[in-house]
Amino acid sequence: MTDLEAEIKRLIVSALKLEDLRPEDIATDEPLFGDGLGLDSIDGLELGIALRKTYGLRIETANEELRQHFATVGTLARFVAANREAA
Amino acid sequence: MSLVPLAALLPQGRPDDAVVAERAGAPLTLEELRHRVARGAAVLRARGARRVLLATEDAADFLAALLATLHAGATAVMPPNAQPGTLEALAGEADLLLAAPPEGEAEAVLAPLDAEACRLEFFTSGSTGERKRLGKTLAQLQREVTTLEAMWGERLGQARVLGMVSHQHIFGLTFRLLWPAMAGRPFAAHNHFAWESLVADLRGPGIAVVSPAHLARLEGLAPLPAGRAPLAIFTAGAPLALEAAQSCRAVLGVLPTEIFGSTETGAIAWRWQEAADTPWQALPGTELTTRDGGLLDIRSPNLAPGEVVHSADRVELTAGGFRFAGRADRIVKVEGKRVSLTALERDLADLPEVAEAALAMRGETLGALLVLAPEARGTLAGEGRFRFERRLRRALAGTHEPSALPRLWRFLPALPLDPMGKRDRVALEALLAEAAPREPILTALRPGDQAVELDIALPASLHWFQGHFPGFAILPGVVQLHWAVLYGRRHLGLIAAAASAQVKFRRPIRPDDQLTLALAVQRGRLTFAYRRGAETCSSGALALPA
Secondary structure, three states: OOOOHHHHHHHHHHOOOOOOHHHEEEEEEEEOOOOOOOOOOHHHHHHHHHHHHHHHHOOOOOHHHHHHHHOOOOHHHHHHHHOOOOH | OOOOOOOHHHHHOOOOOOOOEOOEEEEEEEEHHHHHHHHHHHHHHHHOEEEEOOOOOHHHHOOOOHHHHHHHOOOEEEEOOHHHHHHHHHHHHOEEEOOOOOOOEEEOOOOOOOOOOOOOEEEEEEEEEEEEEEEEEHHHHHHHHHHHHHHHHHHHHHEEEOOOOOOOOOEEEEEHHHHHHHOOOOOOOOOOHHHHHHHHHOOOEEEEEHHHHOOOOOOOOOOOOOOHHEEEEEEEEEOHHHHHHHHHHHHHHOOOEEEEOOOOOOEEEEEEHHHOOEEEEEEEOOOEEEOOEEEEEEEEEOOOOOOOOEEEEEEEEOEEEEEEEEEEEOEEEEEEEEEHHHHHHHHHHHOOOOEEEEOOOOOOOEEEEEEOOHHHHHHHHHHHHHHHHHHHHHHHOOOHHHHOOOOOOEEOOOOOOOOOOEEEEHHHHHHHHHOOOOOOEEEEEEEOOOEEEEEEEEEOOOOOOOOOOOOOOOOOOOHOOOOOHHOOOOHOOOOOOOEEEEEEEOOOOOOOOOEEEEEEEEEEEEEEEEEEEOOOEEEEEEEOOO
16 A cells, blocks of 8 residues: 555545544545445545645546546545645 | 427427537437437337336436426426435336336327426425425426526526536426526536536536535635636525635635525525525515414415415515524435435334434534444444444435435434433434543433432443453443432532542443432432442442531
């Protein structure tokens, strides 16, 4: 697991205020939405805020593409790495 | 552009190449829609369908299936959501379920519809939690659109309509589909998943139809350049926080137009929230009065002639409108969705994992407080709380929308009851507010002469069990004394703290224990005993200061 993946797991738990989940309980390749971790559309919006605030993501992307980037911690980490604001 | 009634749209409405909707970037023209509807109506007629349940992913499919149903002379039955469990429960309501307009070779002749005779049925939660059926005519919906167009049509021109709310709800149906179709504005057939994609789709003049949940989550979006601001943003479902309305203006360049309404009434009022407490303004033709000291009664062209809806909305009437003061029943708004606490509690309690269920709100977040069935306790321990909670959510997702499901969970040995033996709402809210409560759950109170007995249940999440001791949590003796004094004060009128104590601890008190605490004042002493069934866990006496 990369540092960024671990960081995104922590972000998911803190941003979504998931009282009863530890970051290490999330598998990197587990679907975040639906039958995997079970996040819903509101969680998706909250996660969007957290990613914008934490990584300064400024992206406009077509709907289907965005869904694919948000599929798992792994895909999200690759997406963030490619689009994060230059430090 | 003038409105074309939906009843006349296909037979004689607009030029063949008029764009009705956009799907995956490609336009759906009126001609194409007409052929789809004509084929669909022919199939439905051939099958003799009388009642058709409509549940589609795609909004253009929905419009086509709806029109095919109406042109076939059948009633359109609209499920409150497209969750499989809901559709299953409603299967008996219809002869046929359509997830897209049916396809065939033949085309029906599409004559103009009689809007007064076209019937749609909606479902909503009644105040008792039962599903309530609501019939509307197409004429009613057309009258609502006529009002909306008279209010805002001119400024909206030919803008494209984008959305983040489902067309299965009346708000989405009216604002994303029916109004655009009647006004000749193209609508996007898919729902946007996130702001990033909706904003990316704002090319040229646009209109966004979103929920308050979306507007509350704009943080971190780069403000749109002035030229790309949508012409209007419509939202409905719940009153929007002033902060969210203002951040919408800052980021998207326009103050959202908030719509007040319900499945029963359609849109009845609107506002631009310039300041906190901006009153709602009635839409033209809507007559608002109150009954029983502030419950809103509604007469509107959206309703059947002469119909009055007696709502459970508490309001204060103002010139031309009202201020909303909350609901008078157990319906709450969670992320803009109307949730019947009664119905959801019943559905939770029906799950095999759950013995008893209660719901409460923490701020705007819905929480479930559950007593688990004995066999489910092991499952919880094995899966961990989060996955167990999501499993319960998934079990309910068949009949409830995810955003309207509990986000906070408490697993308790018993639910708190007030002295009358009814659910103690205040205690439920307190249990939801604190992840690690400091007091036990009170389930019964039996006052005596200078004495009282309390039935208490100790949730495993109790503050005093944390770290004491790892792997074998027990209730510290000092807490047992503290509670004896606390309840002595509350129920026996003691004012001073105890000066000294004699105590005998016999058996450890463990998480999830249900105990009886007996307190009595005798000869200047407060005696106490914690009992679990027939066995005494601890007992003692506290000398009271003279």
